[in-house]
Amino acid sequence: MAIKYELLKECPDTNARAGLLHTPHGTIETPIFMPVGTLATVKTMDPRDLEEINAQIILSNTYHLYLRPGHEIVKQAGGLHRFMNWNRPILTDSGGFQVFSLGDLRKITEEGVTFRSHIDGSKHFFSPESVMDIENALGADIIMAFDECIPYPATFDYAKDSVERTTRWARRCKEAHKNIENQALFGIIQGGMYNDLRTRSAEDILDIDFPGIAVGGLSVGEPKEEMYRVLEHTVPLIPKNKPRYLMGVGSADALLEGVGRGIDMFDCVLPTRIARNGTAMTATGRVVIRNASYAKDFSPIEDGCQCYVCRNYTRAYLRHLIKCNEILGFKLITYHNLYYLLSLMKDMRSAILEGNFLHFYKSAIDKIKL
Amino acid sequence: MAIKYELLKECPDTNARAGLLHTPHGTIETPIFMPVGTLATVKTMDPRDLEEINAQIILSNTYHLYLRPGHEIVKQAGGLHRFMNWNRPILTDSGGFQVFSLGDLRKITEEGVTFRSHIDGSKHFFSPESVMDIENALGADIIMAFDECIPYPATFDYAKDSVERTTRWARRCKEAHKNIENQALFGIIQGGMYNDLRTRSAEDILDIDFPGIAVGGLSVGEPKEEMYRVLEHTVPLIPKNKPRYLMGVGSADALLEGVGRGIDMFDCVLPTRIARNGTAMTATGRVVIRNASYAKDFSPIEDGCQCYVCRNYTRAYLRHLIKCNEILGFKLITYHNLYYLLSLMKDMRSAILEGNFLHFYKSAIDKIKL
Ligand SMILES: [Zn+2]
Ligand SMILES: [Zn+2]
Numbered sequence: 001m002a003i004k005y006e007l008l009k010e011c012p013d014t015n016a017r018a019g020l021l022h023t024p025h026g027t028i029e030t031p032i033f034m035p036v037g038t039l040a041t042v043k044t045m046d047p048r049d050l051e052e053i054n055a056q057i058i059l060s061n062t063y064h065l066y067l068r069p070g071h072e073i074v075k076q077a078g079g080l081h082r083f084m085n086w087n088r089p090i091l092t093d094s095g096g097f098q099v100f101s102l103g104d105l106r107k108i109t110e111e112g113v114t115f116r117s118h119i120d121g122s123k124h125f126f127s128p129e130s131v132m133d134i135e136n137a138l139g140a141d142i143i144m145a146f147d148e149c150i151p152y153p154a155t156f157d158y159a160k161d162s163v164e165r166t167t168r169w170a171r172r173c174k175e176a177h178k179n180i181e182n183q184a185l186f187g188i189i190q191g192g193m194y195n196d197l198r199t200r201s202a203e204d205i206l207d208i209d210f211p212g213i214a215v216g217g218l219s220v221g222e223p224k225e226e227m228y229r230v231l232e233h234t235v236p237l238i239p240k241n242k243p244r245y246l247m248g249v250g251s252a253d254a255l256l257e258g259v260g261r262g263i264d265m266f267d268c269v270l271p272t273r274i275a276r277n278g279t280a281m282t283a284t285g286r287v288v289i290r291n292a293s294y295a296k297d298f299s300p301i302e303d304g305c306q307c308y309v310c311r312n313y314t315r316a317y318l319r320h321l322i323k324c325n326e327i328l329g330f331k332l333i334t335y336h337n338l339y340y341l342l343s344l345m346k347d348m349r350s351a352i353l354e355g356n357f358l359h360f361y362k363s364a365i366d367k368i369k370l
Numbered sequence: 371m372a373i374k375y376e377l378l379k380e381c382p383d384t385n386a387r388a389g390l391l392h393t394p395h396g397t398i399e400t401p402i403f404m405p406v407g408t409l410a411t412v413k414t415m416d417p418r419d420l421e422e423i424n425a426q427i428i429l430s431n432t433y434h435l436y437l438r439p440g441h442e443i444v445k446q447a448g449g450l451h452r453f454m455n456w457n458r459p460i461l462t463d464s465g466g467f468q469v470f471s472l473g474d475l476r477k478i479t480e481e482g483v484t485f486r487s488h489i490d491g492s493k494h495f496f497s498p499e500s501v502m503d504i505e506n507a508l509g510a511d512i513i514m515a516f517d518e519c520i521p522y523p524a525t526f527d528y529a530k531d532s533v534e535r536t537t538r539w540a541r542r543c544k545e546a547h548k549n550i551e552n553q554a555l556f557g558i559i560q561g562g563m564y565n566d567l568r569t570r571s572a573e574d575i576l577d578i579d580f581p582g583i584a585v586g587g588l589s590v591g592e593p594k595e596e597m598y599r600v601l602e603h604t605v606p607l608i609p610k611n612k613p614r615y616l617m618g619v620g621s622a623d624a625l626l627e628g629v630g631r632g633i634d635m636f637d638c639v640l641p642t643r644i645a646r647n648g649t650a651m652t653a654t655g656r657v658v659i660r661n662a663s664y665a666k667d668f669s670p671i672e673d674g675c676q677c678y679v680c681r682n683y684t685r686a687y688l689r690h691l692i693k694c695n696e697i698l699g700f701k702l703i704t705y706h707n708l709y710y711l712l713s714l715m716k717d718m719r720s721a722i723l724e725g726n727f728l729h730f731y732k733s734a735i736d737k738i739k740l
Contacts, residue, residue: 039694039696040690040691041698043697043698044697044698046698046701046702068690068694069665069686069689069690069693076668077686077687083684083686085682085683085687295439295443296443296446298446312455313455314447314453316439316443316447317410317447317453317454317455319439320409320410320438321410321411323438323439324409327414327697327700328411328414328415328416331697331701
């Protein structure tokens with residue numbers, strides 16, 4: 001088996017838990033946030049920066065790498081780790097979310113999905129088998145099954161069809177996956193906002209026996225309370241010996257709520273995307289560095305933050321860089337945002353291990369909602 | 371005095387020389403290339419990257435910093451060094467080159483230059499006195515006098531008027547400069563391509579007694595042979611105890627030719643600008659990483675290069691990043707290009723100190739011209 005999850009401690013008051021996830025490229029301390037490196041680079045960040053902020057695992061996108069540079073080139077380079085000079089664990093998604101987001105540009109059949117590239121309109125076909133081929137070529141430590149991610153809202157009947165197709169495709173993925181010794185294939189539970197479909201999907205996916213389980217189809221536009229309700233229903237259905245991954249979630253409040261509901265892994269473009277728009281994340285909420293009010297603010301992004309950026313740069317300097325579209329500005333805010341989220345995860349983990357997660361959660365969630 | 375130049379060794383075969391330039395923020399080993407940090411950032415590079423490649427001094431632009439964020443904000447931040455988190459020496463130009471490049475957007479009188487911002491068209495006025503105010507506020511170790519940089523070609527009469535005005539303005543700059551203990555003001559020799567005007571300008575500028583002398587008005591579109599001819603005429607007019615700075619030159623061949631003609635300091639946007647266009651500099655010429663021929667080239671930018679980029683990344687990966695407009699691609703090629711030029715300068719300096727510069731020059735210039 002490529003991975004092994006080791007449960008270290010459960011919170012007495014919530015479903016939060018701390019563990020270790022052993023992978024071919026090292027051990028991850030969970031719960032963890034995974035920075036997104038869509039095109040084999042976490043935008044603006046050098047791998048050395050990522051190591052410095054102690055990013056333990058990053059996510060990369062199968063759909064994007066398939067189109068550019070193409071998985072065969074990555075394979076010839078010796079796999080994604082060598083291609084991008086990142087020697088710690090990597091997770092690749094399946095492209096499911098991306099191709100289903102293409103709307104009119106894609107067509108679904110039982111066999112798979114025909115879609116047009118968002119770059120040049122060229123025609124392509126993804127099936128469970130072809131996605132496994134691609135993910136095997138990329139060589140990530142953890143790879144995701146090709147699923148159907150439905151929009152919000154969706155009718156019960158559509159969600160039901162989709163759950164059933166996702167299960168059939170999950171079986172075909174497991175069948176097609178060729179590198180089980182070095183790559184762990186995770187199954188994905190779908191079912192929209194319907195508890196009984198979530199139950200059905202969980203039973204089906206668990207029946208296939210994947211080494212890790214993701215909760216998909218959330219953070220797709222539904223109110224956060226809906227997401228938390230579905231998590232409360234779904235997570236307890238997953239056996240404790242499997243890592244649980246909530247896809248596409250990366251706001252500080254949702255990380256706190258997700259960990260409290262038993263999630264071990266998260267990913268999201270949010271911290272890197274808003275950084276490039278000049279917005280920083282802090283324990284007391286977002287700071288729009290771009291704003292004129294920071295032109296003469298010679299304090300750091302966040303008082304007390306120990307990151308390289310906050311120890312060396314002022315809001316005034318960062319605002320200047322952002323106003324001038326200087327690349328260093330995008331990079332420094334990205335650096336801080338990722339540091340902030342990774343520190344939040346680390347602090348949550350420490351609190352779980354020390355048995356006071358509930359106290360930590362309450363204090364942190366109150367500040368964020370300021 | 372803010373700076374002191376120490377001549378260590380002269381080449382027996384050429385006018386090349388090695389020395390030390392002591393400044394308030396440390397000692398620079400000359401000859402040296404200065405990376406350009408137009409807007410208080412060497413584009414894409416973190417100051418830590420610059421230290422890693424051993425950049426000893428950087429240049430920043432008075433015109434640009436005056437417009438954004440404004441010199442008063444930089445002054446309030448504690449000066450340019452603190453604002454941009456760079457603790458080694460900085461040189462600021464005078465804005466002369468930029469405002470004279472604005473064409474129809476500027477008007478010259480004896481008092482100074484009225485110009486319109488290239489950003490928003492707003493109206494501004496630079497005089498020798500106002501430029502000294504701005505450069506004093508920025509606080510660089512070396513500051514440049516406000517000169518008139520004429521286009522190429524220019525008539526003798528225009529060049530003569532300009533030389534005379536540049537001298538009068540140089541006197542006013544020296545008079546207005548308020549921080550002589552911490553900032554060294556360099557004078558600039560003009561005179562276009564006319565030897566007798568260069569002589570006249572050199573005599574006038576040297577008469578004012580600046581601690582360092584620049585040769586301006588070159589690399590403005592003239593054939594390189596013209597530039598070398600003017601250097602051969604002009605540099606010997608400058609006393610050996612003063613550092614000599616050739617403004618706006620940064621191609622590898624011109625650095626070799628300039629050092630051989632007695633220049634100590636260079637600056638140019640070339641290595642950083644072409645990097646952001648996907649072009650790398652190497653000892654055997656330029657490599658357009660963007661080209662399709664590198665899609666599956668798993669060798670480094672330059673075989674044998676010891677820089678961080680060449681030790682860890684392939685041309686295939688860099689091409690992928692550049693094709694996808696990924697910021698990391700711009701940064702990694704910038705890093706290599708600056709490393710390459712700084713290494714070339716270091717190697718030239720070693721050769722001068724070892725008494726074999728001519729041999730080094732011949733071998734290097736032959737390879738570059740491949
Ligand atoms: Zn910070
Ligand atoms: Zn290199």
